[in-house]
Amino acid sequence: MAEHVTRRTAQKEAVREALRETRNFVSAQGLHRRLVDAGSRIGLATVYRQLNNLAAEGEADTIRMGGEQLFRDCGEDSSHHHHHLVCERCGKTVDIEPPSETWFRRVAQENGFTVNSHILEVFGTCADCRDRDEREDAAPPRTEGQGWAE
Known part of the structure; x- marks a missing residue:
């Protein structure tokens, strides 16, 4: 059971870190592609889920542009x-x-x-x-x- 929780935390941290390295808004597909290109085996559904969790927690901004949901890291002061x-x-x-x-x-x-x-x-x-x-x-x-x- 603990392994499952650790894995989810590691995946969330991988998504969080990749989002921090992206200065502009990015789609879940675009972020997933970057993670996979960097050697991660994370699934697209997990990237979507983690991005939505980060947005719900106020750590990521989200907008809709061109019919697509995009995400961006809120930076150091996510409460602002x-x-x-x-x-x-x-x-x-x-x-x-x-x-x-x-x-x-x-x-x-x-x-x-x-x-x-x-x-x-x-x-x-x-x-x-x-x-x-x-x-x-x-x-x-x-x-x-x-x-x-x-």
């Missing part, structure tokens, strides 16, 4: 409530300070709501992806038979 800017192309994530709690409560009250909790995620395109798009748009079209070394 925070919000994100998220690049829809590369997944780059930046913690941001939200509008004040007063703003949330005022907007809710104006619309007949009482605030129980809130989540604020702002999605867009980061400067790196925007710059890469501009460079690709400015590059001359490549014709058949044209090599990059020419």
Whole structure:
């Protein structure tokens, strides 16, 4: 029995560590692939379960993007409530300070709501992806038979 508990703890720790090494939001499948590539024999269902446990315990953030649930380590101070800017192309994530709690409560009250909790995620395109798009748009079209070394 103790072996089973130890195994689960070891799996959770492996998922936690892999998530800490990932700076941006990542899918369970993406994190599973990294773990397997690093030699782990952990199953995808276990990765999902452990990521959801970490999110429920406040150690991981979770968002939905493109119909997929993504996870990110909350960092050292997981008790600090925070919000994100998220690049829809590369997944780059930046913690941001939200509008004040007063703003949330005022907007809710104006619309007949009482605030129980809130989540604020702002999605867009980061400067790196925007710059890469501009460079690709400015590059001359490549014709058949044209090599990059020419």
